[in-house]
Amino acid sequence: MRRSSPVFTSTTLVAALVATAAVTGLAGAASAAPSTANKDAAKNVIYLLGDGMGRTHVTAGRQRFYGAGAKMVMETLPAQGHVSTYAVERNSGQPGKAGFRPNLVTDSASAATAWSSGVKTYNAALGVDAKGTVVPTLMELARQDGFRTGNVSTAEITDATPAGQMSHALARGCQGPLYSESACQDLEITGEKLPTNDVRVTPIADQIARNGTADVILGGGLSRFDTSDETALKQQGYSVLGSVADQRPATKADLAAARGEKVFGLFNKGNLTVEKTKQDNPAAPQAQEPSLPEMTRKAISLLGHNSTKGKGFYLQVEGALIDKRSHANDAAQTLAEIKAFDDSVAVALAFAKRDGNTLVVVTADHECAGFNIVEKGTFTNAEAATPPGNVDGGNTANSSSPTRPRNARDATRSSGIINGSGSADAGNFAPATFRTPDDASDVTDGSPEASLWLSYLSGNHTGADVPIYAYGPGSGQLQGSVDNTALFTIVGRALRVVR
Amino acid sequence: MKLRSRTSLSRGWLAVGAVAAVAAMTAVAAVATFTLVGTAGVEPVGKALPAQAARTSFPGLAAARGEPELTSIGASHPRRGQILQAKGPFDDRFVLEGTTFDGSAVAGAVRVTSDVSDVLELQVLAGFFDEQGHLIGTGRFVHHLGESHAHTGPPEEREQFRIPLPAALAHRAVSVTIAVPVLVNE
Numbered sequence: 308m309r310r311s312s313p314v315f316t317s318t319t320l321v322a323a324l325v326a327t328a329a330v331t332g333l334a335g336a337a338s339a340a341p342s343t344a345n346k347d348a349a350k351n352v353i354y355l356l357g358d359g360m361g362r363t364h365v366t367a368g369r370q371r372f373y374g375a376g377a378k379m380v381m382e383t384l385p386a387q388g389h390v391s392t393y394a395v396e397r398n399s400g401q402p403g404k405a406g407f408r409p410n411l412v413t414d415s416a417s418a419a420t421a422w423s424s425g426v427k428t429y430n431a432a433l434g435v436d437a438k439g440t441v442v443p444t445l446m447e448l449a450r451q452d453g454f455r456t457g458n459v460s461t462a463e464i465t466d467a468t469p470a471g472q473m474s475h476a477l478a479r480g481c482q483g484p485l486y487s488e489s490a491c492q493d494l495e496i497t498g499e500k501l502p503t504n505d506v507r508v509t510p511i512a513d514q515i516a517r518n519g520t521a522d523v524i525l526g527g528g529l530s531r532f533d534t535s536d537e538t539a540l541k542q543q544g545y546s547v548l549g550s551v552a553d554q555r556p557a558t559k560a561d562l563a564a565a566r567g568e569k570v571f572g573l574f575n576k577g578n579l580t581v582e583k584t585k586q587d588n589p590a591a592p593q594a595q596e597p598s599l600p601e602m603t604r605k606a607i608s609l610l611g612h613n614s615t616k617g618k619g620f621y622l623q624v625e626g627a628l629i630d631k632r633s634h635a636n637d638a639a640q641t642l643a644e645i646k647a648f649d650d651s652v653a654v655a656l657a658f659a660k661r662d663g664n665t666l667v668v669v670t671a672d673h674e675c676a677g678f679n680i681v682e683k684g685t686f687t688n689a690e691a692a693t694p695p696g697n698v699d700g701g702n703t704a705n706s707s708s709p710t711r712p713r714n715a716r717d718a719t720r721s722s723g724i725i726n727g728s729g730s731a732d733a734g735n736f737a738p739a740t741f742r743t744p745d746d747a748s749d750v751t752d753g754s755p756e757a758s759l760w761l762s763y764l765s766g767n768h769t770g771a772d773v774p775i776y777a778y779g780p781g782s783g784q785l786q787g788s789v790d791n792t793a794l795f796t797i798v799g800r801a802l803r804v805v806r
Numbered sequence: 807m808k809l810r811s812r813t814s815l816s817r818g819w820l821a822v823g824a825v826a827a828v829a830a831m832t833a834v835a836a837v838a839t840f841t842l843v844g845t846a847g848v849e850p851v852g853k854a855l856p857a858q859a860a861r862t863s864f865p866g867l868a869a870a871r872g873e874p875e876l877t878s879i880g881a882s883h884p885r886r887g888q889i890l891q892a893k894g895p896f897d898d899r900f901v902l903e904g905t906t907f908d909g910s911a912v913a914g915a916v917r918v919t920s921d922v923s924d925v926l927e928l929q930v931l932a933g934f935f936d937e938q939g940h941l942i943g944t945g946r947f948v949h950h951l952g953e954s955h956a957h958t959g960p961p962e963e964r965e966q967f968r969i970p971l972p973a974a975l976a977h978r979a980v981s982v983t984i985a986v987p988v989l990v991n992e
Contacts, residue, residue, distance in 0.1 A: 452858075517861075518864070635923075
């Protein structure tokens with residue numbers, strides 16, 4: 308890629324900032340946020356995000372790993388509620404404002420922008436509102452206010468969820484290492500091409516390597532970064548694990564040995580390897596990748612040991628592969644990712660209990676794939692020749708249009724349990740079955756005797772609300788139902804960077 | 807689903823227009839006021855946020871001047887009739903399938919092997935070579951999956967491409983080298 312100017316300044320961005328209807332005055336105020344006692348204020352915030360993790364994902368994880376009468380760690384947190392996740396269309400107004408046009412099913416980019424910056428935006432947007440205006444993120448505000456910051460993910464670190472805290476891009480596909488017009492520009496938002504020195508069309512990897520938003524960056528996506536990025540990171544004082552220039556991913560041993568205030572460690576050229584694959588192939592190179600709980604523990608250690616001036620830290624942790632394996636309708640891998648995520652919650656919760664002044668928030672960005680628990684021995688609509696019956700000759704009030712006879716299983720669409728007798732049929736819609744701790748010892752996964760029957764509605768996101776669990780100062784505000792943009796307010800107040 | 811695929815041709819690279827000389831505003835201190843929908847005890851509030859918290863300029867980072875190039879293409883030396891693959895940043899994430907070059911276009915498919923998810927962005931870059939092994943021109947295939955759509959089918963891992971030989975190079979190209987400079991999965 309050819310690059311021209313050694314000086315990179317944003318111009319249209321500024322114009323957009325000024326043009327936004329929301330701009331009202333001069334700043335600095337938030338940095339001088341109230342220092343008075345605030346019962347909802349916390350020294351540290353650990354925000355854990357299970358990408359694509361709906362309520363049923365949690366239930367299935369509980370039943371699979373702990374049994375029906377137990378709880379996952381996240382379910383033991385005292386404050387619990389639900390989060391609405393909808394996005395908006397391009398150029399929409401904000402909720403309650405003129406031109407508001409909701410999009411009921413969000414993607415990870417829009418959702419990340421909602422809790423990171425407090426605004427609804429269009430799917431694919433990161434750190435910009437629905438009209439393309441740059442909006443600051445919580446991690447940027449925290450960093451500016453003296454907090455230590457960390458961003459951990461099992462995805463490429465340029466992927467939507469981690470990028471939502473530390474980049475501003477019209478399009479989530481503008482990840483790098485190279486700019487392309489198709490991936491980075493969005494003429495529906497800007498009307499005309501932005502100059503390539505505008506942050507909103509700057510590859511996300513270039514931004515992350517240069518903006519210093521997160522002190523500790525752990526995840527995947529080494530391929531997104533190049534030698535110039537490594538140079539920029541080192542100039543800011545980052546300890547770079549592995550080698551960007553040589554495209555040599557870091558290892559869990561590198562992570563264990565990492566020291567210093569700023570650490571950049573990417574453990575795979577792409578997304579990290581799914582837990583089940585590492586468990587099934589312990590001798591594979593991928594098994595040298597750290598797990599999400601290992602990265603969480605290290606990030607907390609690095610951030611907690613280097614806090615300064617009485618300020619704490621703000622850490623975001625994403626279990627990204629829950630979503631990616633749900634897209635693939637792979638229930639076994641999805642479950643293993645849920646467990647790894649919950650183990651990370653345990654790490655965060657243990658720290659918070661020791662520390663006594665840490666808010667832990669556990670939630671999701673959206674549900675993925677309509678994951679569901681079906682009754683043992685039954686079949687789903689996807690396996691049926693027709694939908695369930697809708698006729699009752701004895702009571703006309705129970706019948707509506709269209710009337711249907713009772714449904715029946717379609718043998719061509721339901722050829723046996725998909726992780727068992729039907730595993731060889733690529734066109735099979737049957738559920739996957741898993742044993743639970745409550746099952747007899749001789750019950751196996753993939754058998755009809757296993758009690759946990761799991762199915763998927765689709766391969767895409769759904770618009771269902773997602774669960775939220777919280778512990779620590781300010782967690783009471785998360786009891787009940789909240790919109791994902793309110794998470795910005797609640798966490799921002801806990802950090803005292805939002806009034 | 808809003809799907810946009812196109813092929814663009816270039817020998818030199820598309821030059822992005824010079825940045826308008828708008829006065830530098832790195833010290834802009836605009837404050838955005840947000841009205842948030844809040845429940846569970848969170849009332850809508852106006853908040854002053856320092857816009858300068860968002861870092862928007864990066865001294866030392868040269869702005870991109872056009873579509874991506876890969877020097878590995880120019881360094882390759884395909885013989886007459888050959889279709890080579892040059893090094894790119896994502897070679898461990900895909901395989902090329904069914905590539906052909908009939909003298910007027912190179913075609914084939916990229917099958918993504920790293921993720922079962924939608925291919926958001928894909929660019930296939932082709933370098934065309936003459937009888938003497940000189941790179942005489944390039945063409946590219948661009949795939950962009952729009953986000954403001956309802957998904958209508960399962961994620962597509964295989965993307966077919968066709969890159970015509972630029973008209974100015976007709977009858978001169980005898981071999982091709984292909985590389986993938988852009989690849990993003992959801």
